[in-house]
Amino acid sequence: MARGRLTPEREAELYEAVLDLLREVGYDALTMDAVAARTRSSKATLYRQWGSKPELVAHALRNDKPVDIAAIDTGSLRGDLMELLARTDECQIEKDSALMRGLVHAVHDHPDLLQALRELLVEPEVSGLGEVLARAVRRGEVAADNPALRLVPHMVLGPFIVRPLIDARDVDRAFLTEYVDAVVLPALLVRPATP
Amino acid sequence: MARGRLTPEREAELYEAVLDLLREVGYDALTMDAVAARTRSSKATLYRQWGSKPELVAHALRNDKPVDIAAIDTGSLRGDLMELLARTDECQIEKDSALMRGLVHAVHDHPDLLQALRELLVEPEVSGLGEVLARAVRRGEVAADNPALRLVPHMVLGPFIVRPLIDARDVDRAFLTEYVDAVVLPALLVRPATP
Numbered sequence: 001m002a003r004g005r006l007t008p009e010r011e012a013e014l015y016e017a018v019l020d021l022l023r024e025v026g027y028d029a030l031t032m033d034a035v036a037a038r039t040r041s042s043k044a045t046l047y048r049q050w051g052s053k054p055e056l057v058a059h060a061l062r063n064d065k066p067v068d069i070a071a072i073d074t075g076s077l078r079g080d081l082m083e084l085l086a087r088t089d090e091c092q093i094e095k096d097s098a099l100m101r102g103l104v105h106a107v108h109d110h111p112d113l114l115q116a117l118r119e120l121l122v123e124p125e126v127s128g129l130g131e132v133l134a135r136a137v138r139r140g141e142v143a144a145d146n147p148a149l150r151l152v153p154h155m156v157l158g159p160f161i162v163r164p165l166i167d168a169r170d171v172d173r174a175f176l177t178e179y180v181d182a183v184v185l186p187a188l189l190v191r192p193a194t195p
Numbered sequence: 196m197a198r199g200r201l202t203p204e205r206e207a208e209l210y211e212a213v214l215d216l217l218r219e220v221g222y223d224a225l226t227m228d229a230v231a232a233r234t235r236s237s238k239a240t241l242y243r244q245w246g247s248k249p250e251l252v253a254h255a256l257r258n259d260k261p262v263d264i265a266a267i268d269t270g271s272l273r274g275d276l277m278e279l280l281a282r283t284d285e286c287q288i289e290k291d292s293a294l295m296r297g298l299v300h301a302v303h304d305h306p307d308l309l310q311a312l313r314e315l316l317v318e319p320e321v322s323g324l325g326e327v328l329a330r331a332v333r334r335g336e337v338a339a340d341n342p343a344l345r346l347v348p349h350m351v352l353g354p355f356i357v358r359p360l361i362d363a364r365d366v367d368r369a370f371l372t373e374y375v376d377a378v379v380l381p382a383l384l385v386r387p388a389t390p
Binding site: 047057098105107108114117118122126146147148151153154155157158159160161163164165166168178179181182183186187 | 341
């Protein structure tokens, strides 16, 4: 796909409109017609640039995640995870939770969306997190054969979706900080810093 | 609500039909009309017995969870958690994952469903799990002030929903066993048994 025709600004504007629509109406009701109308572009342009609705949605989500996890390197695993939380603002955490809840349902019925999400969003995040964890292993903070290493993405993503069910509240930075110190670091046998 | 009019067999049959419909069409498309038609009962009966759709769904889900967590008492925390997994058959794990994925989306749009689910399903499970954990604390297996204690429900529920996104596979008993040993027990500072 030639993606050279749109300026980065125009592309970002378009992605933002897709995410707004996704939050407003959900994945099933999001049509390429609605995206075209909202962004005053032609459907032909949308299909030429992104090929399909699942790919457009996955690219829009990817664009919304500006934090480059692998680039965070504070010298300790706890430092890296806290820096990741610090770089994600509170409003973004709320928006991410809402998107994830909507998408977890949609991917069940749309294997093409699941595949696009995995390739464009999940795998880059898992690999960025893998970089952070690999450095912790090289520093000797985490044993290379710790069985929790490959489960960190599951630990980290889960609360976003289940906290509303359990606590009737969305996740926020305070909760994620508590979760990292009480669950993620102990599972990796890393001693949490005293607060 | 007088629930005395239906035999337990009839009630169970009705709940099963509600869950089948929920898996087939999802929460939003599940109507009291469809439940009445599928179960050959009158809508008046359904409303008299359960009051509303969210309550009917929550009761049906509760009925589907026959494992009484608090009654499991093997003498060790790992034993209790493994016994819980052993009592839940593989097919049930799959069905639960599908239901949870559908409901996580629906509760976002339906506060009345969230409230019914929390009262009838989440709170009894959390309190059953709390009993198992309280016994582990009394036996001295887990420190009473371990900050992960209150996060066990979040740890345990999360993988059901996020594993398809991360591994493109549903959870199964093997994965849950690995997760308990690699994440839940270490977070509680309980040494996992050697396999």
